[in-house]
Amino acid sequence: MTASLQLTDWTPSELKRPEDLQGASKDARGADWRGLRLDNQDLRDALLCRVDLRGTDLSSCRLDGADLRLARYDDSTKFPEGFDARSSGAVGPGARLNGAFLNGADLRGMDLRGANLMGTYLSGADLSGCLLDEVRLVGADLRHAVLQGARCRGARFSGCQLDFADFRGADLTEAGLEGIESIAGADFSLTTGLKDQVGVLQSHPYTELDCWNPMTRQNTRASLEDLR
Template identity: 70%
Template sequence: MTFLDSKLQLSNWIPSEQVRPESLTGPVKDARGADWSGLVIGSIDLCGALLCRVDLRGSDLSACSLEGADLRLALYDSNTTFPEEFEIRSTGAVGPGARLNGSFLNGADLRGMDLRGANLMGAYLSGSDLSGCLLDQVRLVGADLRHAVLRGAQCCGARFGGCQLDFADFRGANLSDASLDGAESIKGADFSLTSGLQEQCELLLSRPYEELDCWNPLTRKTTRDSLESIE
């Protein structure tokens, strides 16, 4: 390839985040990080395409070919449609019913995601933003949620056994029937304005003082103060 050819190719280059479905042609189909939410994509060959982190919420991919596509961390919801018999839940994509055991989601922006029915056992979610997420009945056993943000999240019946919750921000979350008593640590976590946690408060307040009296520099409260405020 000559210098002139290389320069010409670069002038036609489009970042993967801006790639539209209809422009995916050639041997390398790269749309990593693109926003395809709400699109009717039509009959497009996406076999082997790089679709990591693509936002597919509300999209119609029912006519697409998706064999071998890399969908890790792609976002989908209950309104996303896929081809018949295509199993999205085991692809590494994030959405309702996703099988994400042990997945690395550190620092992920998952605000407002519907994760009901997902399996997040042992997932790495430290520093992730789960504000407003639907996490009802989700299994988070053994997950790393240190410094995670769960403000306003719906966590009814969620299981936090063995979780690391250091400095997690649960302010305003719904924790009705959630199980936090088996958490590995709640050091510096803030439970201010949560609902459904009253019955577990006494048990949580019996945890070691190293956890309860730790100051959260973000919310400017200790874990003890946040728990006592909801009694």
């Protein structure tokens, strides 16, 4: 007979601390481990999806087989010597995420400089306040993505789908905006660095420019005209 689940002894994965991961079941999905120092922690085959590892010291840990998809790291995160964090599915500076499915992901405030986001599926993702300087987003799906206040200096958007994307307050200085697939309903209100490139976006078909964005209560044409 299977033992009944004792909810009083159950801890949700997002509240798990490193010391709670014992035995065969190592599930800390969604946990916040920012700034922790993990000494000789055995995290082999652990489920660490969406764990926030910014500023975390994992240099003495064992991470063989750990699932780090959508885990967050930054320049101060320390990984074990020889561990390829950039190709682990984790999100951070220099991450190799080309073609990854990140639809609806919460990436607010992330430093993604140097990341490869070519062909990445980011529909509905929240990239508010992200650092995306010089990032190649060629062919990425950014439909309904939120990039409010994001810094996109020199970012490349060729081939992107930007339908209903929210760029309000973003910095698009020297961004590559030629060859964008669609901007229907995209809102560029209050963006900076875009004045010399407004014409590139205004050359899109009227069906895109006059598309109404029900979330920002604005159409694309009006959001661009305000930048003149």
